[in-house]
Amino acid sequence: EIVMTQSPATLSVSPGERATLSCRASQSVSSNLAWYQQKPGQAPRLLIYGASTRAPGIPARFSGSGSGTEFTLTISSLQSEDFAVYYCQHYNNWPPLYTFGQGTKLEIK
Amino acid sequence: QLQLQESGPGLVKPSETLSLTCTVSGGSITTNSYYWGWIRQPPGKGLEWIGNVYYSGSTYYNPSLKSRITISVDTSKKQFSLKLSSVTAADTAMYYCGRHERAYDAFDMWGQGTMVTVSS
Numbered sequence: 001e002i003v004m005t006q007s008p009a010t011l012s013v014s015p016g017e018r019a020t021l022s023c024r025a026s027q028s029v030s031s032n033l034a035w036y037q038q039k040p041g042q043a044p045r046l047l048i049y050g051a052s053t054r055a056p057g058i059p060a061r062f063s064g065s066g067s068g069t070e071f072t073l074t075i076s077s078l079q080s081e082d083f084a085v086y087y088c089q090h091y092n093n094w095p096p097l098y099t100f101g102q103g104t105k106l107e108i109k
Numbered sequence: 110q111l112q113l114q115e116s117g118p119g120l121v122k123p124s125e126t127l128s129l130t131c132t133v134s135g136g137s138i139t140t141n142s143y144y145w146g147w148i149r150q151p152p153g154k155g156l157e158w159i160g161n162v163y164y165s166g167s168t169y170y171n172p173s174l175k176s177r178i179t180i181s182v183d184t185s186k187k188q189f190s191l192k193l194s195s196v197t198a199a200d201t202a203m204y205y206c207g208r209h210e211r212a213y214d215a216f217d218m219w220g221q222g223t224m225v226t227v228s229s
Contacts, residue, residue, distance in 0.1 A: 034215035036156075043205055043219035044156065055217060087156055091214040096169040098148075098158035 002026050004088055006101035012109040015078050021104045023071040023088035032090055035064055035073045038103075039084045047086075048073065075106075083108050111136035113206050113220035121200075121227050127193040131206030131220060138187045139164040144209035145189045146216065147180065149202040157202075161209060162189050196227045 003026040013019045023033065031051040036044035046055045048064035051071060061076045075082055088101040117129035131145070138145065146161035160170040162180045170178050174193070182189040193200060203224050207216035 032214055034213065036216075043207075043222050044216070045219070046213070046215050046217045049210075049213035049215045049217075053213075055213070055215075089156075089215060091209075093214070095172075096161060097171065100156040100158070102155050 001097075002029060002090055002092065002099050004090055004099050004101040006086075006088055006104045008104060009102070010105045010107060012107050013078055014109045015080060017078055017109075019075040019078055019082075019106055021073040021075075021086055021106070023066075023073070023101050025069045025071075025090060028068045029090045029092075031067045032092075033064075033066070033071050034089045034091070035062075036087045036089065037082075037084045038087065044087060078106075080108075082106065111208070111218055113208065113218060115204060115206050115220045115223040117204075117223060117225070119224055119226060121196050121225060122229050123197055123227055124195055127191070127196050127200060127225055127227075129191045129204055129206075129223065129225070131189050131191075133187045133189075133208075138182070138189070139184050142211055144169070144211065145182065146207050146209050147191045148205045148207055148216065148219075149200075150205070150222075151199075151202045159191065159193075159204075198227050201225065201227045 005024045007022045033051045035048040038044040052064045085103045144161040147159040160180045162182045177194045179192040203222045205222045206220045208218040210217040
């Protein structure tokens with residue numbers, strides 16, 4: 001079973017600065033990697049799929065990169081509404097299985 | 110605009126069966142572009158996929174929960190449902206229904222979630 005590990009657990013960044021979040025897979029997942037944002041009391045929102053493609057309506061300040069086992073979500077010029085918990089997720093096509101990372105909390109410095 | 114809405118009891122007794130329904134509005138449930146799924150999140154913890162159903166009725170379950178799960182779909186009502194048997198306190202969580210977009214291999218639409226507490 002593939003394990004997704006996110007780092008750091010908590011990231012403190014000032015508004016206007018850049019945030020870099022990491023996700024590592026225990027074995028290669030190619031580019032089958034998604035990122036979600038979750039704010040308190042809300043459902044997750046899909047940000048990135050295919051490791052680097054923004055979902056419809058997602059601002060350009062969100063970007064994803066990586067392939068294989070190492071992935072990065074970058075948020076350039078943090079806005080107040082970006083402070084949230086971020087999850088990475090791998091989907092295995094067969095047998096179908098979703099594996100989520102444990103999350104990174106992005107907080108205001 | 111497609112919307113998903115979970116419904117069901119917020120309190121379930123230990124050893125009983127948790128039953129939830131997700132109603133899809135503003136779009137079709139019978140397209141081959143999507144799976145329909147359930148995801149849960151214990152308080153203060155991360156996300157766990159429970160299982161998916163295709164409009165044809167084909168189901169896919171998390172192996173760790175498979176023995177206790179039944180997911181079904183009623184296309185005439187535009188609903189899909191989750192049954193989780195023999196619940197314990199460890200099943201206390203926010204339960205979300207969602208739409209898996211097959212082109213993205215990810216959940217692109219989510220319901221608002223419903224909190225289910227297992228307690229006597």
